[in-house]
Amino acid sequence: xxxxxxxxxxxLDITIRRLCQQLIENHNDFADxxxxxxxxxxxxxxxxxxxxxxxxxxxxxxxxxxxATFYRDxxxxxxxxxxxxxxxxxxxxxxxxxxxxxxxxxxxRSIRAxxxxxxxxxxxxxxxxxxxxxxxxxxxxxxxxxxxxxxxNTLTSQRVLVELEAQGHKQNKIWLINKD
Amino acid sequence: MSKLSQKHLLGIKDITPEDIELIFETxxxxxxxxxxxxxxxxxxxxxxxxxxxxxxxxxxxxSFELAQKRLSADVINFSASNSSVKKGETLLDTVNNIxxxxxxxxxxxxxxxxxxxxxxxxxxxxIVNAGDGTHEHPTQxxxxxxxxxxxxxxxxxxxxxxxGDILHSRVALSNIFALKKLGAKVMxxxxxxxxxxxxxxxxxxxxxxxxxxxxxxxxxxxxxIQLERQQIKYFPSLREYSLYYGxxxxxxxxxxxxxxxxxxxxxxxxxxxxxxxxDSPHSIILxxxxxxxxxxxAVLYLLAxxx
Numbered sequence: 001x002x003x004x005x006x007x008x009x010x011x012l013d014i015t016i017r018r019l020c021q022q023l024i025e026n027h028n029d030f031a032d033x034x035x036x037x038x039x040x041x042x043x044x045x046x047x048x049x050x051x052x053x054x055x056x057x058x059x060x061x062x063x064x065x066x067x068a069t070f071y072r073d074x075x076x077x078x079x080x081x082x083x084x085x086x087x088x089x090x091x092x093x094x095x096x097x098x099x100x101x102x103x104x105x106x107x108x109r110s111i112r113a114x115x116x117x118x119x120x121x122x123x124x125x126x127x128x129x130x131x132x133x134x135x136x137x138x139x140x141x142x143x144x145x146x147x148x149x150x151x152x153n154t155l156t157s158q159r160v161l162v163e164l165e166a167q168g169h170k171q172n173k174i175w176l177i178n179k180d
Numbered sequence: 181m182s183k184l185s186q187k188h189l190l191g192i193k194d195i196t197p198e199d200i201e202l203i204f205e206t207x208x209x210x211x212x213x214x215x216x217x218x219x220x221x222x223x224x225x226x227x228x229x230x231x232x233x234x235x236x237x238x239x240x241x242x243s244f245e246l247a248q249k250r251l252s253a254d255v256i257n258f259s260a261s262n263s264s265v266k267k268g269e270t271l272l273d274t275v276n277n278i279x280x281x282x283x284x285x286x287x288x289x290x291x292x293x294x295x296x297x298x299x300x301x302x303x304x305x306x307i308v309n310a311g312d313g314t315h316e317h318p319t320q321x322x323x324x325x326x327x328x329x330x331x332x333x334x335x336x337x338x339x340x341x342x343x344g345d346i347l348h349s350r351v352a353l354s355n356i357f358a359l360k361k362l363g364a365k366v367m368x369x370x371x372x373x374x375x376x377x378x379x380x381x382x383x384x385x386x387x388x389x390x391x392x393x394x395x396x397x398x399x400x401x402x403x404x405i406q407l408e409r410q411q412i413k414y415f416p417s418l419r420e421y422s423l424y425y426g427x428x429x430x431x432x433x434x435x436x437x438x439x440x441x442x443x444x445x446x447x448x449x450x451x452x453x454x455x456x457x458x459d460s461p462h463s464i465i466l467x468x469x470x471x472x473x474x475x476x477x478a479v480l481y482l483l484a485x486x487x
Contacts, residue, residue: 067209070221070251070481080183081485083202084209120218 002178006133006152006160012172015149016045019130020052022147023099030061032125033097038114039067039085042102044166045132049101064089066100068113087117094122099147103162105131108143133160133174152176182206184482188300188307191316192357200361204326206478207471214250214473224253227484229285230278233310234260234271237289239445239469240310240320244287247476253484256283271295272302279305285484288312306483314348320444321354323475325362327468328399331440336363341393343369344403344425344452347376347414351444352403356382369393371425373414390425394432399440402427402452422451429456440464 007015027033030053037046043065050063069084100114111129118124132149138156154160159177163169184199192200213221229248233241241257248255258278260266265274275286285306288296293315296307311317325335332338340359346352346368359366360383367385368375380386387393394400405421415421432439441453441463449455458465 069209070213070223072223075223075485076226079486081482083182084206086209087212116222120213120216120220122217 003161004176004178005173006176007150007174009172012132012149012174015132016048016052019147019149020049020056023049023053023130024056026128027097027099029057029059031059032095033099034062034064034091034093035099035101036064036066036089036093036118038100038102038110039065039069039087041104041162041167044164045103045162046101047166048164049130062091062096064091064093066114066117068110068117071113071116073109073113089121092122093118093124095125096122098124098127099130100127101130103131104133104135104160105129105143105145105148106135106138106160108139108141111143112141132162135160182482183486187483187486188296188309189318189479189483190296190300190307190309192318192321192354192361193316195318195361197361200322200325200358203322203475203478203482204329206482207322207326207474210250210477210481211471211474214470214477220250220252222252223481224248224251224484227251227284228254228256228282229287229480230256230258230283231310232258232275232278232286232288234265234288234290234295235311236261237310239472240289240317243469243472244308244310244319244476247473247480250473251477251480253285253480256281271299275299275303279303285480308479308483311350313350314353315350316354316357317350317444318354318358319472319476319479320351321358322479323468323472324351324355324401324442324444325358326475327442327464327471328364328440330467330471331464332398335359338364338399339367339397340364340399340401341367341369341387341397342401342403343390343393343427345374345405345414346370346379346403347374348406349403351401355401356384360384367393367396369425371415371421390427391431394427394435394439397439399442400427401442401444403444404446405448405451407448418448418451426450426452426454427457428454429460432457432460432462442468445469 035050037043065088067085067087069082128146130147131145134148134151135154161175163173287308287310289310290312293313295312296309300307342352369387443465
């Protein structure tokens with residue numbers, strides 16, 4: 001198994017800072033904006049970004065977690081069902097500007113499911129997508145991210161591994177893994 | 181990734197503690213779903229489920245049907261009282277005819293113990309037992325345990341007394357299996373005529389005095405006196421039963437401790453439970469009903485999802 005480092009701790013830190021600046025440019029004081037992290041892995045990034053944005057703007061920003069398991073299009077098509085996680089959206093997203101946060105954008109199918117899941121909480125004014133890693137050439141649906149940490153050219157057989165301190169790892173690092 | 185160890189839910193006896201934990205974790209998520217403004221998810225949109233009820237039921241059937249609809253499944257309902265069963269069709273023929281119409285899952289209640297097990301040997305669709313005679317009622321036991329877990333946390337070491345007609349109760353048997361698998365301590369309490377002879381072999385304590393049972397337990401699951409199964413007289417009169425085994429609010433208050441009262445319904449008010457006890461803050465009877473939908477959604481979702 002070959003591992004290649006895509007983003008180390010420092011670069012990742014700079015990247016997240018840049019993403020936050022881009023968000024602030026577009027959303028000013030976040031009065032009508034909510035941040036929603038995608039379960040299971042996008043929530044850690046969402047928490048980091050949320051904390052940083054609150055520090056930088058001095059405002060309280062709404063944060064939710066969304067689990068799209070029950071909206072997936074591969075139910076009954078895989079050997080074992082995907083395990084569901086907690087959804088916690090303690091606010092109405094009707095008319096709000098939603099920033100959906102996930103760690104890796106791959107086929108785009110989980111984002112499609114997430115958009116379906118989100119509608120159960122109201123009709124948002126706009127939806128934007130923020131991802132840390134955009135895996136180019138692997139999209140199966142017409143979905144693109146609005147805020148991208150880093151674009152990586154990958155093969156379908158490869159895997160992107162995101163290690164964050166919040167998930168219990170020693171350092172923030174992102175790897176590209178070759179499966180042999 | 182997660183999967184039940186079984187293709188059917190025939191009884192709690194057949195499933196593992198890990199299965200129960202998986203069902204509970206999934207039910208937690210569904211409980212959040214059914215409290216949303218839009219209480220529906222599209223998971224089972226390509227699944228057709230037949231509710232086949234050879235015995236009467238309101239709560240269980242409504243709960244199953246609601247669970248199926250919240251999961252976007254297509255539902256057909258069948259009850260034996262207005263069907264060809266009256267004309268002498270066999271169980272297997274009836275079910276095979278339903279399956280020929282491309283049905284993926286069967287939820288069945290039947291008066292004969294073992295009927296769903298027999299069916300499982302002959303058909304390929306997933307089967308959920310919604311009560312087979314006096315044998316098992318797995319989803320009721322799951323929702324009871326889920327409701328206790330919600331109030332008290334982990335069930336390990338908790339004391340649960342099952343009070344009333346243990347002999348005729350499928351709820352009691354499934355509850356005993358489920359609670360033991362989750363590490364709880366179980367006691368059964370009732371008049372000697374309504375306690376099965378070898379019940380202690382299941383690893384439960386037996387108590388004849390209801391006051392001592394209430395003194396001992398954290399949770400009392402009070403069962404219905406099954407008036408329809410009392411052809412033989414098991415006790416002299418309902419009045420005498422309620423005098424010795426009925427639970428009232430005054431009794432609960434005199435315990436001077438936290439106690440949870442459960443009842444699988446329908447309640448015979450004034451027999452096993454007085455009205456003031458059933459409606460007291462001790463009672464979580466309506467939580468059980470709400471949790472029933474979430475737990476059944478979890479069971480259907482997990483069974484349908486496994487290839």
